[in-house]
Structures are given as C-alpha cells and as structure tokens.
Amino acid sequence: MRLPVLPPVAPMLAKAVKGMPAQDGTLFYEPKWDGFRCIIFRDGDQVFLGSRNERPFTRYFPELVEAVKAELPERCVVDGEIVLRKGQELDFEALQQRIHPAASRVRMLAEQTPASFVAFDLLALGDESLMETPFAERRTRLESIFGAAGRSIRLTPISTSDGQAADWFEMFEGAGLDGIIVKPGDQPYVPDKRTMFKVKHERTADVVIAGYREHKSGPIVGSLLLGLYGDDGRLHHVGVAASFPMARRAELVEELKPYLAELGEHPWGHWAEQAAATVGQPAAGPATGGQRVPGAISRWNAKKDLSFIPLRPELVIEVAYDSMEGDRFRHTAHFRRWRPDRTPRSCTYEQLERPISYNLDDILAR
Missing domain, CATH: 2.40.50.140 (Nucleic acid-binding proteins)
Incomplete structure (x- = not known):
C-alpha cells in the first residue's frame, strides 16, 4: 500500500462521562454503535481492515472487502464500526460468531450473516493525510465521499444539538445502539488517546x-x-x-x-x-x-x-x-x-x- 496513513493505526478513543456534555459551540454528537471498531485502508484493489488491537479483521469479513472496493473511493482511510444487523436491530452476539479460524466457515458466515460498516471519521483521502485536520472538517470531507448511498458501507448520523443527542440516547437503544459519542470539532485525530467522550446507559x-x-x-x-x-x-x-x-x-x-x-x-x-x-x-x-x-x-x-x-x-x-x-x-x-x-x-x-x-x-x- 502507498497511502499517506498506513496500518497499523490505533483508533482514537472516548472516556466515559456520567451526563450528556452541554453544547459549547464545538461539540458534535453521534450514536455509539455496538460492533467491532475498525479502520479501513484502501489503495486500489488492496484493502486492509484494522482492528482496535491492531490485528487485522480482513480474513473474517470478505464481504466487506468487496463492499469497500465497490462503495469507497480508490484511495482512502476510514474509521468506523463493523456491525451485524438482525432485522431492524444490531446483533453483537452473531457478530462475535464471525471470528472463526476455519476458512470454510468464514465463507459460509459471510453469506449467511453478512456484516456492514458504519463510517464516522476520515483519516486520509487520496494522497492527503487528514490526521491533523480538525474533526469538523474531517466530517465534511467524510460526507463528501457518500454521494450515492451504499448497501454495506453507511454513514453515521451526526448532530450539533445536545437536545437531539439526549433524544437519540433514549430512542436508539431499542435498535441495539448503546449510547452517544461526543466529539470536539476542533481536535485532530489522536490515535490511542481518549480525547472524545461517551455517554452510556447504566x-x-x-x-x-x-x-x-x-x-x-x-x-x-x-x-x-x-x-x-x-x-x-x-x-x-x-x-x-x-x-x-x-x-x-x-x-x-x-x-x-x-x-x-x-x-x-x-x-x-x-x-x-x-x-x-x-x-x-x-x-x-x-x-x-x-x-x-x-x-x-x-x-x-x-x-x-x-x-x-x-x-x-x-x-x-x-x-x-x-x-x-x-x-x-x-x-x-x-x-x-x-x-x-x-x-x-x-x-x-x-x-x-x-x-x-x-x-x-x-x-x-x-
């Protein structure tokens, strides 16, 4: 691969807070997806799915590798979450079953229980690294690569309203989501650092x-x-x-x-x-x-x-x-x-x- 940001990259993390942080003019609010954190690296036909512990997911999700080639730009690095749907809800237990040592079972599960990817950050596009770019601009650039809705690669919703985030916190749990992520819009992408916030149910x-x-x-x-x-x-x-x-x-x-x-x-x-x-x-x-x-x-x-x-x-x-x-x-x-x-x-x-x-x-x- 010849990308401006290369694997492995440890994803940026969030620290838990008790209440929803109030809007201070810089914050963005997103649903917290319940799946496997993953950073996608694509350089043409080369695709690498990096996990939170920096061990590759690539072999376990062949259907996502093909989806990346069909639905994302030729050269990009995208942060997000691998999720698995069961009807109109997320099914983390079924997602766990996808991690299996047997290649034959991996292929079978890829057909029977295909996974999806929800994107929420953009680390590189073409020859440009966005690691030092503030999140507000990274989000705008991320939206720009989702001109046509894909079937397997989706864009997470986002809001600048703390009231909307509070509503999402209560509503979205019924679909299997487990809280809200709060991101300062003026921050660069800092690998392996808890510079974001998460609000979870207790x-x-x-x-x-x-x-x-x-x-x-x-x-x-x-x-x-x-x-x-x-x-x-x-x-x-x-x-x-x-x-x-x-x-x-x-x-x-x-x-x-x-x-x-x-x-x-x-x-x-x-x-x-x-x-x-x-x-x-x-x-x-x-x-x-x-x-x-x-x-x-x-x-x-x-x-x-x-x-x-x-x-x-x-x-x-x-x-x-x-x-x-x-x-x-x-x-x-x-x-x-x-x-x-x-x-x-x-x-x-x-x-x-x-x-x-x-x-x-x-x-x-x-």
Missing part, C-alpha cells in the same frame, strides 16, 4: 453469585460469575462482575469459602461439555430453550483458562450494567452492594428493563 439488577474465576496473578478472585433464573426454573449465566481492588479480591476468597460446591452438584456442572459442543453456534439461553452456562473456550484467546470455582447459588448482589446482549450482560457488570434481603430464586429476568424497539433504517437515514 442500570442495576440483583443477581446470584454462582462461582468465580481466579485472577491471572494468583489464587484470588478475578471475577464473580453471575446468574439469573429463567422461566424454565434453571439458573442461567448472565455475565461477570470484576470491579474489585486487589486487596478486596483476596478477602473475597475467604468470604466465599463456606459456599464452595462440588461441580457435579452445581447447576452449571455440565458447563465444559455444553460450551465445547456449541463453539461456533449461537449461544443457548432462556430465549432459545437452552441453559446459558459459562463459556469453555475464549473466541479471542484459545489458550485462556475459563474454568471456574463453583459456589452454591445462595448469595445475591446488586450490580450495575449498561445493556443486554440477548440474554446476558453486554459488558462486565460492576458490583454495587450485597443483598442479604433477597432470595436467589427471586433473581429472575423479569426485573430487567427492556428498551423500546427502534428501526435501524430510520437511524441510518438521518
């Missing part, structure tokens, strides 16, 4: 502690495994909580000792067999009639140990979470407090707030 839920994984540094608590009871009466794995100082992780080992259980007697005693049998398949859960259990293999690191220490499901805690991904928490939940007043069986999916549905096409048409 909710709470009471969950059952059903086990823990040890920390990579030793026999202390790395993360608590969390469960909720479904309508089928079974305990389903919904995620983990891991926001503990190191000293507290060691204390938790002692506090949890009285609740240690034998794996054969645990609700997730069959976790390894079930998880291994469904690698590469959509995850089972209450919505599909299966039981959601902890994963046995990491999609991102096959050598990562995902075994856990089982606990009798008798302890309840309150956690904060931002959104759901199907039947589980989208991101790591944050411990808020112990709930000795709650019984484990009262911790069900019914307590979870579900956002009102919103049409994804209506968002992209803005």
Whole structure:
C-alpha cells in the first residue's frame, strides 16, 4: 500500500462521562454503535481492515472487502464500526460468531450473516493525510465521499444539538445502539488517546453469585460469575462482575469459602461439555430453550483458562450494567452492594428493563 496513513493505526478513543456534555459551540454528537471498531485502508484493489488491537479483521469479513472496493473511493482511510444487523436491530452476539479460524466457515458466515460498516471519521483521502485536520472538517470531507448511498458501507448520523443527542440516547437503544459519542470539532485525530467522550446507559439488577474465576496473578478472585433464573426454573449465566481492588479480591476468597460446591452438584456442572459442543453456534439461553452456562473456550484467546470455582447459588448482589446482549450482560457488570434481603430464586429476568424497539433504517437515514 502507498497511502499517506498506513496500518497499523490505533483508533482514537472516548472516556466515559456520567451526563450528556452541554453544547459549547464545538461539540458534535453521534450514536455509539455496538460492533467491532475498525479502520479501513484502501489503495486500489488492496484493502486492509484494522482492528482496535491492531490485528487485522480482513480474513473474517470478505464481504466487506468487496463492499469497500465497490462503495469507497480508490484511495482512502476510514474509521468506523463493523456491525451485524438482525432485522431492524444490531446483533453483537452473531457478530462475535464471525471470528472463526476455519476458512470454510468464514465463507459460509459471510453469506449467511453478512456484516456492514458504519463510517464516522476520515483519516486520509487520496494522497492527503487528514490526521491533523480538525474533526469538523474531517466530517465534511467524510460526507463528501457518500454521494450515492451504499448497501454495506453507511454513514453515521451526526448532530450539533445536545437536545437531539439526549433524544437519540433514549430512542436508539431499542435498535441495539448503546449510547452517544461526543466529539470536539476542533481536535485532530489522536490515535490511542481518549480525547472524545461517551455517554452510556447504566442500570442495576440483583443477581446470584454462582462461582468465580481466579485472577491471572494468583489464587484470588478475578471475577464473580453471575446468574439469573429463567422461566424454565434453571439458573442461567448472565455475565461477570470484576470491579474489585486487589486487596478486596483476596478477602473475597475467604468470604466465599463456606459456599464452595462440588461441580457435579452445581447447576452449571455440565458447563465444559455444553460450551465445547456449541463453539461456533449461537449461544443457548432462556430465549432459545437452552441453559446459558459459562463459556469453555475464549473466541479471542484459545489458550485462556475459563474454568471456574463453583459456589452454591445462595448469595445475591446488586450490580450495575449498561445493556443486554440477548440474554446476558453486554459488558462486565460492576458490583454495587450485597443483598442479604433477597432470595436467589427471586433473581429472575423479569426485573430487567427492556428498551423500546427502534428501526435501524430510520437511524441510518438521518
């Protein structure tokens, strides 16, 4: 490739803030897309899809490589998000299934569950680098390359109104988006720096502690495994909580000792067999009639140990979470407090707030 900006480039990042930043005359507001961050590099027929950790996505999304050639300028570098649609919503769980080592499965999934790309920044066009150009001008230049709407490469909507952003924050969640990104219009593109802002949803839920994984540094608590009871009466794995100082992780080992259980007697005693049998398949859960259990293999690191220490499901805690991904928490939940007043069986999916549905096409048409 002979571009003014070459891979790898670590994407510019955003730091979390509690409330929507008020318009100060420089800010732009965009929906926060729920997918894989990706920077596209195109030089003629050469296309490279760079990921946030600078490992290429190119081999996993052949349909996007072809879309880039058909829908983007001959020579450009575009920052955005790889997303996967399921009807009028985003499906991050299906997107995760696209990361697979087998070339035959990659080709099959590219046909069965094709991905799209939502563009939100322009780093280079032709022989010109735009890295030092203020974002307001980069956005104008980005809009200029979207003269004809593509089918797979789309442009994110944007606003300079904080009131509009507040409305988007509430409305767009129903289509699978998870917040708002706020960008100062006078800033250059700064790789790997948190110079933007993100506003995300936060909710709470009471969950059952059903086990823990040890920390990579030793026999202390790395993360608590969390469960909720479904309508089928079974305990389903919904995620983990891991926001503990190191000293507290060691204390938790002692506090949890009285609740240690034998794996054969645990609700997730069959976790390894079930998880291994469904690698590469959509995850089972209450919505599909299966039981959601902890994963046995990491999609991102096959050598990562995902075994856990089982606990009798008798302890309840309150956690904060931002959104759901199907039947589980989208991101790591944050411990808020112990709930000795709650019984484990009262911790069900019914307590979870579900956002009102919103049409994804209506968002992209803005």
